[in-house]
Amino acid sequence: xxxxxxxxxxxxxxxxxxxxxxxxxxxxxxxxxxxxxxxxxxxxxxxxxxxxxxxxxxxxxxxxxxxxxxxxxxxxxxxxxxxxxxxxxxxxxxxxxxxxxxxxxxxxxxxxxx
Amino acid sequence: xxxxxxxxxxxxxxxxxxxxxxxxxxxxxxxxxxxxxxxxxxxxxxxxxxxxxxxxxxxxxxxxxxxxxxxxxxxxxxxxxxxxxxxxxxxxxxxxxxxxxxxxxxxxxxxxxxx
Numbered sequence: 457x458x459x460x461x462x463x464x465x466x467x468x469x470x471x472x473x474x475x476x477x478x479x480x481x482x483x484x485x486x487x488x489x490x491x492x493x494x495x496x497x498x499x500x501x502x503x504x505x506x507x508x509x510x511x512x513x514x515x516x517x518x519x520x521x522x523x524x525x526x527x528x529x530x531x532x533x534x535x536x537x538x539x540x541x542x543x544x545x546x547x548x549x550x551x552x553x554x555x556x557x558x559x560x561x562x563x564x565x566x567x568x569x570x
Numbered sequence: 571x572x573x574x575x576x577x578x579x580x581x582x583x584x585x586x587x588x589x590x591x592x593x594x595x596x597x598x599x600x601x602x603x604x605x606x607x608x609x610x611x612x613x614x615x616x617x618x619x620x621x622x623x624x625x626x627x628x629x630x631x632x633x634x635x636x637x638x639x640x641x642x643x644x645x646x647x648x649x650x651x652x653x654x655x656x657x658x659x660x661x662x663x664x665x666x667x668x669x670x671x672x673x674x675x676x677x678x679x680x681x682x683x684x685x
Contacts, residue, residue: 460613489672491675496579496677497677498576498660498675498676498677498678499614499660499675500675501672501673501674504672514672546613546614548613548614558604558616558619559614559616559673561613561614561615562613563611563612563613564611564612564613
């Protein structure tokens with residue numbers, strides 16, 4: 457049972473380069489999320505998708521785009537990476553009808569932008 | 571909008587000693603409250619949650635938390651810590667209506683255990 461799988465786990469980019477972080481969950485969850493984690497800032501929501509075909513901005517969406525490809529997959533794209541986007545990125549998912557709020561997290565993707 | 575404050579950035583506790591991690595929230599209605607733990611290099615794992623009812627909730631790994639509405643607090647406690655409890659702990663608040671689509675996290679408290 458893989459749960460939430462993120463790829464890649466590590467990535468180094470140069471300023472201006474683009475890349476996509478991939479996330480897939482095998483728990484048949486409806487809602488998916490992308491957070492970034494920075495020292496002293498906790499986790500901040502970038503984008504989320506309440507269901508297949510819908511996406512919404514979170515707290516810090518600037519510089520990112522997302523795609524909810526299907527129910528399983530939710531990708532995060534950096535079109536032109538900046539050093540301020542150096543962070544650890546976490547994908548999470550949740551069953552929509554579960555009114556408990558528990559999120560299931562992936563292991564994270566560590567991104568460094570030089 | 572809801573917010574969460576964890577006033578302690580770093581706490582050091584001796585193995586076997588008791589632990590209390592503080593969490594204060596701001597939200598106009600009854601909140602959903604959570605504690606998550608993050609071990610080094612790992613994602614976050616749910617320790618416990620509060621929605622309604624008994625204000626003292628039990629979680630995994632021997633942790634408990636108490637919801638105090640009058641103090642807007644949801645502090646995490648453990649009677650006797652183990653070296654394996656060294657991790658970062660996050661308090662989170664969710665909106666208290668159906669959907670509960672987003673959680674707002676605190677900035678975290680890093681727990682160090684000394685022998």
